[in-house]
Amino acid sequence: MSRGEVREHPALPALYLLALGTPALAVTEGPTWVSVIGWAGAISLALLIIRFVLVGFTGYERLVGLRIIRRAGFDPLASASSSDSTPDPGFEPTPVWTRGPFWLALFWITAALGLIALVGFNYTVDRDDAAMLELFKPLRVGLVFYVAVASFAGLLVLIGQRFSVFGTTSIIGVVLGVAALLVVQSVATGFQHEFERRVLGVYAHINVTRAFGISEYRRFEGWLRTLPGVEGASPFVYYAMALAPYTGGPVTEGSPGGAGVAGSDVKLASVLVKGIEPSTADQVIDLPPHLERGSGRVIPLTDLRSSYELMPVPDRADGDLPQVIAATPDPRGPGWYDDAITRWNTTEHGEDPFRIGRTHIDDDVWEDPPDATLDIPVQDRIDTSSLPTIFIGVGLARELDLGEGDIVRLVDPGATFDHSEEPKFVYYLVAGVFQAGFQEYDSRLVYVDIKELQRFKFRGKDIVSGVDLRLSDQDMAEEVGAAIRDALNTTEMAEYSVLEWQKLNENLFSSIRTQKNIITVILSLVIFVASFNVLSALWTMVIRRTPEVAIIMSMGATGPQVARIFQVTGMTIGLAGSLAGVVFGLVMCWLVQLYGYTLDPEVYFIEQLPVEISLVQIAWILGLGLVICFIATIPPSLRAARLRPVEGLRYE
Structure with missing residues (x-):
């Protein structure tokens, strides 16, 4: 076996395949073998995550991987040390409105003000007063749209300050997929539990x-x-x-x-x-x-x-x-x-x-x-x-x-x-x-x-x-x-x-569960499509950094170590996008709750769109985003691990 080949444990490919069966846990009513596949996938996924945490986020793999997607010129240590240096007398500072922190604070402050306005409206206006609600409906819709846009713009500025263009575009795709899935799941769960509560009340x-x-x-x-x-x-x-x-x-x-x-x-x-x-x-x-x-x-x-x-x-x-x-x-x-x-x-x-x-x-x-x-x-x-x-x-x-x-x-x-x-x-x-x-x-x-x-x-x-x-x-x-x-x-x-x-x-109840499962599968495809953006970005990084990979391997790095560099890169994108998506999804859920979207009770049996946020639900959506992003890192990681140092340095 040559130096550039992947030296993985023989059991790892089997764990990768078993981990793909984790979504089978979402099937609540099905054959026993479906449940067995789901639990086997969950255990395999847990073992892979533990191994990745213990091995992949240690050493130079983490440092090199984060450097790949870090924004050019962003160095927290350098910025902290430069604050003690004496400024150049001829240096002209850039205007404050052209800096990222200014826009970040502006967007989040305006989003907070919009939320406060919505909360104040709910406390001052009787929700049973249909005429008053109809009168202020354009204002409430405008506040909801304003807070949503300001929150997303704030997340975009925050991500753009930390990551490169490739990393930012990939993260935004994951953000939108996770947020959409969280909002729809919260509404579907709210429908299901609200129906159960009202039926059990009678x-x-x-x-x-x-x-x-x-x-x-x-x-x-x-x-x-x-x-x-x-x-x-x-x-x-x-x-x-x-x-x-x-x-x-x-x-x-x-x-x-x-x-x-x-x-x-x-x-x-x-x-x-x-x-x-x-x-x-x-x-x-x-x-x-x-x-x-x-x-x-x-x-x-x-x-x-x-x-x-x-x-x-x-x-x-x-x-x-x-x-x-x-x-x-x-x-x-x-x-x-x-x-x-x-x-x-x-x-x-x-x-x-x-x-x-x-x-x-x-x-x-x-x-x-x-x-x-x-x-x-x-x-x-x-x-x-x-x-x-x-x-x-x-x-x-x-x-x-x-x-x-x-x-x-x-x-x-x-x-x-x-x-x-x-x-x-x-x-x-x-x-x-x-x-x-x-x-x-x-x-x-x-x-x-x-x-x-x-x-x-x-x-x-x-x-x-x-x-x-x-x-x-x-x-x-x-x-x-x-x-x-x-x-x-x-x-x-x-x-x-x-x-x-x-x-x-x-x-x-069966129709509600079926609709919820179908919507979950459909919106999971949004995260799946975003993972292709992660895959293409990582693949492009591997091609562009072929000489650097060859140099690292010529200095003694093994194939699995090189693979973990790009796995760290992809998982960082997935983690940042999933966390930001959860934050944006929670903001959207709270906006829906504050707005109180009304429904026709003769059609939907209930008067208002219910939203229910669950920690378990957030956890599995977060895990789903990480799993899909991890799968997207496998092809470019294997491509980098199989690179031969001689081929990478041939034209250097």
């Missing part, structure tokens, strides 16, 4: 249901609370119904929706009604903060009231229950059913437990009100203290022109299948307006006391659809869900259905 981490309802739900809930990782549990009932406002006008028989629906031009909305237990619902959903956001005040869940008395239902026989439920004692104590059914039978329930309007609203309301009372709101003309209450979403309130204190009716259009009787309905008083921040929920979801929905769906029997669970860690949902399935569905037919939050909107 739905629990896990819900367990049974097709024909659960009568032993108190024992069921008690057992679920004993599972590891479960923080809260609460029963629920779901039912699809129709909702219409009640304005106190005359009732016309045969009007749309059946008898008792006021007027032919009444507004109706199809809604999904969720019956919750006010005492435990806040353990599994975020309804209290949603109510505060929508109503502008704190509304306790106990404001959901119902005077309806359910018919007691005995638990199924222990032999028909899963073993874990049969072994759980009933919190109501032994013999509770006999006492409960005796008490219920002695209570007057009326002939029709649904149509309670005449028992709670004065009879004169059903007739045309006198002219003297036409201007009096309906809630002031009737006694609403005994009406059950309801929470509605802010979107539904806007659609039907409703607010707190208004009266609505819930109609069960599916009371009978043969239409032999009129639809059942009950009047409710709107006790609060919630805002979940998800257009679908704010316009189509309402909450009532669980007893009210048991009245409709289970015809007044004490049966629930299922039990909601909240976990200490949402990522434990699949593990806890699998444990529940194994314990409950011990027979051949799965009697219980266990639904984790990931599967609740699986298509939505």
